[in-house]
Amino acid sequence: MRIGGGKSLLTQTHERALDVSGNTAPLIVTNRDYYFLSRDELETQQVKPHYLLEPKGRNTAPAVALAALWVQEKDPDACMLVMPADHLIKDTPSFYTAVQHAENLARDGFLVLFGVRPTAPETGFGYIEMGDKVSGQAQVVRRFVEKPDAVTASRYLAQGNYVWNSGMFCFKAGTILDAFEQYSPELLAAAREVHAAIRTDCDKSELPASFAALENISIDYAVMEKAKNLAVIPGDFDWSDIGAWKAVAEAIPADEKGNTSNNCQTIVIDSQNTHIETKDRLVAVIGLNNLLVVDTPDALLVADKSKSQEVREVVSRLKAANHEAHKTHRTVVRPWGSYTVLQDAPGFKIKRISVKPRASLSLQMHHHRSEHWVVVSGTAEVVNGEQIISLQANESTYIPAGNKHRLTNTGEDELALIEVQCGAYLGEDDIVRFEDIYGRAQ
Structure with a gap:
C-alpha cells in the first residue's frame, strides 16, 4: 500500500533500514510467493536487500530465529533491528534517535523493545507495562498485556506507565539466540537444522520445506514474555500499525468535517468522520457518520470505524466457506x-x-x-x-x-x-x- 508520501510501506521501511544502518543491505524475511513482488517494488533502490524466503508462514519467532542465525553467520557481533514492513513512521529523526539508544542497550546485553506512547484507549494493540528506569528513557518491562477492552485501555492511558507494543525490536544476534536456547530450545534446534539446509541463489536464500514443521508462534510468546533482560524505549516518534482501515484513514489529512479519502473524485455530502477508499470508480456518500467505505475490484466493505478490527471476522467466514476472495485478488x-x-x-x-x-x-x-x-x-x-x-x-x-x-x-x-x-x-x-x-x- 502507498500511504504517507506516495511510497509503499515496504519501500519506506527499507529506506529506514538503510538510514539507520549506514546503507548496509537489509535482510527481508518474507513468503516465497512475495519474492518477485518485493524485488520489483524495490527495484529502483540503490542498495538491494537480501531475502530469506519462507515456504509457509510460521509467525515471528521462527522468522527472527532464522534471521538471527543468518546474521550471526555474516557477523558474530552484529546488532539486529527488527521492523515489520507495514508500519508508518513519519517522524524519522525521532525514530533514529530511539534506534541509537536501543543499539547501545543491545550491546550491553538487553533485548530492547520499542513502545509507543498511547494517544487513545486503543483496543487493537497489545500493551507493555513499564517499570524502573534502565538508562535514559529506557525502562524495565514489567509485563505484557494482550489487547484490552475499552475500559481497561482507558485506565492504561490514564496511568501513564503503559505503552503500545510496536512489534519492533533491537538486540545482538547472539543475545536473541541465547534467549531462544533458554526459553524455546526445541524451536532453536529445529531452526538450526533448517538453516544448515538453506539454498542460496544470488540475492535470495530459500528455506527448505522442513521450515513448515517449526512451531507457529510469535516472538513475544516464545521469548519476550519469559526473558529477564528486557528493556523498553517509549518512543516519542509518531507511529501507526497499518493493521486496520481506521489506521489507514488516520494517515490521510482530513477535511474540516473529519472526512478522508484517497481519491479527490469522491463526492461527500452531509457526512462526518467518514473514510472513503476507492480506485477505479466514483463513490458518493450522503449523510454518513464515522463509517469506512472501501471499494476495490475484489469487494466492497462498509463498516463503522469502531469495528474496523473486526474485518478479520469477515476473512474467517470467507475461509470457512472456501471463498476464492480469501486466496486471490482479481x-x-x-x-x-x-x-x-x-x-x-x-x-x-x-x-x-x-x-x-x-x-x-x-x-x-x-x-x-x-x-x-x-x-x-x-x-x-x-x-x-x-x-x-x-x-x-x-x-x-x-x-x-x-x-x-x-x-x-x-x-x-x-x-x-x-x-x-x-x-x-x-x-x-x-x-x-x-x-x-x-x-x-x-
Whole structure:
C-alpha cells in the first residue's frame, strides 16, 4: 500500500533500514510467493536487500530465529533491528534517535523493545507495562498485556506507565539466540537444522520445506514474555500499525468535517468522520457518520470505524466457506507480470494478461481448459504444441486443452493480451509446468 508520501510501506521501511544502518543491505524475511513482488517494488533502490524466503508462514519467532542465525553467520557481533514492513513512521529523526539508544542497550546485553506512547484507549494493540528506569528513557518491562477492552485501555492511558507494543525490536544476534536456547530450545534446534539446509541463489536464500514443521508462534510468546533482560524505549516518534482501515484513514489529512479519502473524485455530502477508499470508480456518500467505505475490484466493505478490527471476522467466514476472495485478488501478480480477471462465469473466464519486457511464462499445459489469446499491444512469441509463432497487435492463436504452450514477451515494451478460457473446470490449479525460469516447475 502507498500511504504517507506516495511510497509503499515496504519501500519506506527499507529506506529506514538503510538510514539507520549506514546503507548496509537489509535482510527481508518474507513468503516465497512475495519474492518477485518485493524485488520489483524495490527495484529502483540503490542498495538491494537480501531475502530469506519462507515456504509457509510460521509467525515471528521462527522468522527472527532464522534471521538471527543468518546474521550471526555474516557477523558474530552484529546488532539486529527488527521492523515489520507495514508500519508508518513519519517522524524519522525521532525514530533514529530511539534506534541509537536501543543499539547501545543491545550491546550491553538487553533485548530492547520499542513502545509507543498511547494517544487513545486503543483496543487493537497489545500493551507493555513499564517499570524502573534502565538508562535514559529506557525502562524495565514489567509485563505484557494482550489487547484490552475499552475500559481497561482507558485506565492504561490514564496511568501513564503503559505503552503500545510496536512489534519492533533491537538486540545482538547472539543475545536473541541465547534467549531462544533458554526459553524455546526445541524451536532453536529445529531452526538450526533448517538453516544448515538453506539454498542460496544470488540475492535470495530459500528455506527448505522442513521450515513448515517449526512451531507457529510469535516472538513475544516464545521469548519476550519469559526473558529477564528486557528493556523498553517509549518512543516519542509518531507511529501507526497499518493493521486496520481506521489506521489507514488516520494517515490521510482530513477535511474540516473529519472526512478522508484517497481519491479527490469522491463526492461527500452531509457526512462526518467518514473514510472513503476507492480506485477505479466514483463513490458518493450522503449523510454518513464515522463509517469506512472501501471499494476495490475484489469487494466492497462498509463498516463503522469502531469495528474496523473486526474485518478479520469477515476473512474467517470467507475461509470457512472456501471463498476464492480469501486466496486471490482479481489482479494477481506473477514473476513475469500480472493478470486481471475481467469476467468469470460457468464455462468461461476472461483475463487481461500483462507480461514484462523480455519476461516469459512457464512452459505449461492444462487438462480441462482451452485458451484463446488475442494480442492487444506488444510482440509475443508463442509456443503452441510443436509450433513457435510470433504475434503482433490484433493477431490471435488458439491453444487446445492438453497442448504444451508458453508465452514470451520478445519486445522492450509491455505485452498486453486478452485470454479467453473455455472449459468445464477453470481453476488456477489446473496447470502442469514443464519448464520455468522462475523455478516453479514441478
